[in-house]
């Protein structure tokens with residue numbers, strides 16, 4: 280296949296066969312003759328939880344915007360998932376969040392979502408992608424170096440090793456790096472003598488302890504969850520229903536409010552939450568897994584779009600490009616937005632630079648939403664006026680929305696990336712917020 284003006288489109292390689300890599304491969308398959316996914320883990324049709332995606336042992340809530348893009352890329356997939364044990368439900372009617380100022384109201388929002396584990400979703404997307412005639416998988420293969428074309432500086436492929444340590448090189452016209460939060464791209468660029476993009480980062484220590492259980496929550500809600508909120512509410516958690524009547528219990532802590540690695544402390548943590556549902560649930564249900572712990576360090580965004588010199592054909596997607604504090608549940612959706620940016624770029628005959636500009640635009644709002652809260656954990660010392668104002672405004676919205684179903688619906692549309700943050704700043708909303716101030720989001724009692 281010949282490209283109009285951007286990339287040569289014979290062979291593309293995707294490094295990393297998880298969420299972002301699979302979505303990218305689906306898009307590339309429409310524009311390249313051949314697509315090869317290389318993945319360090321061994322992957323079979325039944326593979327679910329795996330070493331290469333350690334965060335998969337923790338709840339992964341897919342926002343409605345991410346679900347919409349997945350439905351566009353894989354028609355019928357979400358219905359198939361619903362039939363195999365993850366029915367659709369309305370966000371406001373079935374998902375309750377506890378803030379210090381109260382619960383979110385029970386109301387129909389029109390936002391359709393599903394509950395499933397991260398590996399369950401990935402397994403189904405993987406089956407669809409590997410069913411495409413021009414997509415191949417090389418699993419058990421760890422990429423360790425990029426190859427570049429000498430005269431042009433464009434990417435020319437990669438080299439890596441299989442599980443027996445045998446080295447192999449693969450040539451390609453484009454390489455998409457989707458290697459997640461452990462990405463070695465910077466190292467690969469440095470050792471090839473190429474410039475490394477600058478990065479923005481916000482350091483927030485977040486820890487999760489999660490466990491899979493048999494049986495849905497007893498109270499009829501699909502999700503009951505106490506949310507953390509900067510700067511004082513550093514402890515959260517709850518129970519989320521997943522596929523086929525399983526559920527996950529999660530304890531979440533910010534900073535030194537670390538989550539418990541031990542059984543007894545896990546129960547004590549649940550008992551310390553401002554509602555009894557999580558403690559009752561874990562006391563009354565059969566665990567299906569060990570306790571899993573994950574410690575994360577906030578937000579990080581590689582500024583590839585600012586690079587004047589960047590190898591043609593080298594594209595970065597998902598967490599390898601931009602990753603967020605997981606408490607905001609944005610990563611799967613942002614990776615889907617990156618896939619959409621790739622589809623638009625390839626559809627218009629663009630190259631790496633066009634793609635990275637589009638991916639940056641797609642990442643900006645989630646970044647601002649995450650960073651304006653995360654900059655406030657240390658009391659807002661590193662926060663500028665914009666972050667302080669947005670956080671203050673969000674605090675007012677959260678305080679008021681437990682008694683204002685329309686305000687909650689607007690909050691949910693923004694949270695699910697179905698509307699921009701402006702939805703919470705229209706003159707009507709500002710007037711309602713100004714009229715009845717409500718008490719601020721306070722320290723958890």
Ligand SMILES: Cc1cc2nc3c(=O)[nH]c(=O)nc-3n(C[C@H](O)[C@H](O)[C@H](O)COP(=O)(O)OP(=O)(O)OC[C@H]3O[C@@H](n4cnc5c(N)ncnc54)[C@H](O)[C@@H]3O)c2cc1C
Nearest residue numbers: 295297298299319331339340422459597598605608610611
């Ligand atoms: C605790 C936790 C909870 C989260 N909860 C949510 C949530 O509720 N909702 C949400 O949307 N997001 C959530 N996220 C974020 C989400 O996990 C990521 O955004 C998402 O996994 C990104 O997908 P990815 O494909 O970019 O990376 P990953 O899922 O990390 O996948 C990277 C893949 O690359 C492979 N790989 C890595 N290096 C190589 C190599 N050298 N060669 C070959 N293969 C390689 C790995 O084996 C893996 O398969 C959470 C994250 C964490 C840490």
